[in-house]
Amino acid sequence: MLLAPLLRSFKQRWSVARRTVVTRASLGKLLVELGVAEACADGDAVSCAAWFSAGAAPPQPAWAACDLLISAVSDGRDTWAGHARRLSRARQILFFQPRPPPGFRDHVTVFHRRQLAELDLPEPALPPPRHNSAGAVLIHPGSGGVAKCWPLPRFIAVGRALVQAGRTVEFVLGEAERERLAPAAIAALEQAFTVHTALSLPQLVLLFRQAAGYIGNDSGPTHLAAALGLPTVAVFTVSEPRVWRPIGPQVQVVRGDGSLREHTMETHKPIQPLRLKLKKSEHLEIDWSDGCRSIHSLRLLRRLCPCANCQGERDLLGRQLLPVVRTAYDGPITALGAELVGNYAVRILWSDQHATGIYSFDYLRQLPSEAIASAGNDRQR
Numbered sequence: 001m002l003l004a005p006l007l008r009s010f011k012q013r014w015s016v017a018r019r020t021v022v023t024r025a026s027l028g029k030l031l032v033e034l035g036v037a038e039a040c041a042d043g044d045a046v047s048c049a050a051w052f053s054a055g056a057a058p059p060q061p062a063w064a065a066c067d068l069l070i071s072a073v074s075d076g077r078d079t080w081a082g083h084a085r086r087l088s089r090a091r092q093i094l095f096f097q098p099r100p101p102p103g104f105r106d107h108v109t110v111f112h113r114r115q116l117a118e119l120d121l122p123e124p125a126l127p128p129p130r131h132n133s134a135g136a137v138l139i140h141p142g143s144g145g146v147a148k149c150w151p152l153p154r155f156i157a158v159g160r161a162l163v164q165a166g167r168t169v170e171f172v173l174g175e176a177e178r179e180r181l182a183p184a185a186i187a188a189l190e191q192a193f194t195v196h197t198a199l200s201l202p203q204l205v206l207l208f209r210q211a212a213g214y215i216g217n218d219s220g221p222t223h224l225a226a227a228l229g230l231p232t233v234a235v236f237t238v239s240e241p242r243v244w245r246p247i248g249p250q251v252q253v254v255r256g257d258g259s260l261r262e263h264t265m266e267t268h269k270p271i272q273p274l275r276l277k278l279k280k281s282e283h284l285e286i287d288w289s290d291g292c293r294s295i296h297s298l299r300l301l302r303r304l305c306p307c308a309n310c311q312g313e314r315d316l317l318g319r320q321l322l323p324v325v326r327t328a329y330d331g332p333i334t335a336l337g338a339e340l341v342g343n344y345a346v347r348i349l350w351s352d353q354h355a356t357g358i359y360s361f362d363y364l365r366q367l368p369s370e371a372i373a374s375a376g377n378d379r380q381r
Contacts, residue, residue: 001220001223001224001227001246002108002109002223002244002247003072003098003112004031004034004036004227004247005109005112005124005247006109006112006113006116006121006124007019007021007031007036007037008036008124008125008127009113009121009122009123009124010121011036012121012122012124012125013119013120013121013122018038018039019036019037019038019039020037020038020039020040020041020063020066021037021039021040021041022040022041022042022043022048022061022063023040023043024042024043024044025040025042025043025044026201027201028040028041028042028043029201029202030201030205030224033202033205034127034227034228041061041062041063045061046059047059047060047061048061050083051079051080051083051084051087052073052079052080053079054079057083057086057087058083058087060087064084064087064088064089064090065088065089066088066089066090067090067091067092068090068091068092068093068094069084069088069090069092069093069094070093070094070095070096070116071084071093071094071095071096072095072096072097072098074095075095075097076095081093081095094116094118094119096112096115096116097111097115098112100243102341102344102345103343103344104243105242105243106242106243107242107243107244107245107247108243108244109124109247124247126247126248126249127227127228127229127248127249128229128249129229129231129249129250130209130228130229130230130231130250132210132211132212133212134212135168135210135211135212135213136167136168136169136170136194136210136211136212137159137162137167137168137169137170137211137212137213137214137215138169138170138171138172138207138208138211138213138214138215138216138225139155139158139159139169139170139171139172139214139215139216140171140172140173140174140214140215140216140217140219140221140222141155141171141173141177141216141217142173142174142176142177142180142216142217142219143176143216143217143218143219144176144219144220145238145306146180146304147237147238147304147306147363147367148217148218148219148236148237148238148239149217149237150217150235150237150256152181152185155171155215156189156192158215159171159192159193160192167212168212169193170193170194170195170196171189171193171194171195171196172195172196172197172199172204172207172221173186173189173195173196173197174199174221175198178197178198204221204224205224205228208224208225208228208230209228211225211230212231213230213231213232213233214230214231214232214233215232215233215235216232216233216234216235217234217235217236217237218234218235218236218237218239218241218244222234222246223246223247225246225248226246226247226248226250226251227246227247227248228248229248229249229250230248230250231250232246232248232250232251232252233252233253233254234246234251234252234253234254235253235254235255235256236253236254236255236256237255237256238256238306238360238362238363238365238367239362239363240360240362241253241255272288272289272343272361273286273287273288273289273361273364274287274288274289275287276338276346278335278337278338278348280298280334280335280336280337281298281332281334281335282297282298283295283296283297283298284296284298284301284335284338284348284364286364288365294364294365294367296364296367298333298334298335299333300367301348301359301367302333302350302352302354304367305354305357305359306357306358306359306360306363307356307357307358309354309356310354310357332351333350333351333352334350334351335348335349335350335351336349336350336351337349341358344360344361345358345359345360345361345363346358346359346361346364347359
């Protein structure tokens with residue numbers, strides 16, 4: 001969804017351009033419905049997937065007969081790029097990376113446009129605001145990553161407060177939430193609120209267009225609500241809103257600690273660790289720049305490893321794309337060592353030989369801690 005502003009920039013730059021997006025079929029159809037593309041092609045089709053394979057020349061899909069080809073799946077030096085240069089009729093082929101590097105401190109959409117600076121793309125206009133005061137306020141308490149989820153009881157408390165204020169509140173649960181929540185928790189939620197489950201992407205869009213507003217975590221549906229122009233409150237816990245905030249005309253970002261940030265986020269100053277101390281069989285201790293100290297047990301850190309193998313990877317609706325990989329190691333969990341990753345994260349090597357999880361400082365700050373106290377007061381005692 002955060003590629004939609006780039007697509008709007010293309011239309012502002014070339015008003016008569018016909019934009020075709022090559023991606024998963026469901027997402028492509030959504031982008032067409034949102035008006036940020038005129039056509040789409042299935043990126044999972046054989047004719048598209050073959051471009052990633054070396055060997056015989058793959059078939060030439062219809063979308064390759066274009067004037068300008070822009071790829072977010074190649075670095076310009078790989079097999080895909082080679083096929084693109086041989087098979088495409090494009091007069092110009094450009095490549096950009098969709099995810100910014102560690103430590104990038106501006107919004108990801110700015111990162112996209114900077115990589116395509118030679119196109120002289122304008123700042124994308126926001127979608128028009130949507131107003132429907134008679135509709136329901138929708139609450140989506142899930143996200144593809146567990147660590148991104150604000151606690152469900154807090155969403156329920158917000159919902160009850162809105163009901164007491166005279167608003168209609170409805171919950172939306174995706175596949176990820178139905179897997180994670182106990183049946184009793186879902187049943188209790190259904191007793192208190194209308195709950196929408198198992199929605200297709202078109203059904204979700206229709207529901208959003210009829211709503212008065214939306215509240216949710218940093219997730220695909222939250223970015224969709226913002227792109228549709230809904231009044232949107234996005235709750236950020238571990239990810240950095242300066243980089244990943246939703247783009248829309250009526251967006252406010254709330255940190256998981258309850259502090260309100262305007263959606264521009266220019267004044268947000270991240271809290272950084274001043275000292276990290278790893279006790280290899282016990283815990284990770286962190287002194288923070290705001291004077292607090294947190295202590296995280298190693299067993300908890302291993303269980304909440306943020307990598308795709310441990311948490312899985314999901315699509316916009318929370319459907320599993322990459323499965324969670326379960327380790328066969330059943331011994332005691334200890335840390336063999338740790339290393340800093342740039343100035344934004346730490347990587348831990350575990351006794352089960354797992355070492356792909358990168359724990360950003362934002363992520364660590366939001367994780368449950370055995371102790372969070374003033375480091376200064378602790379030293380004085």
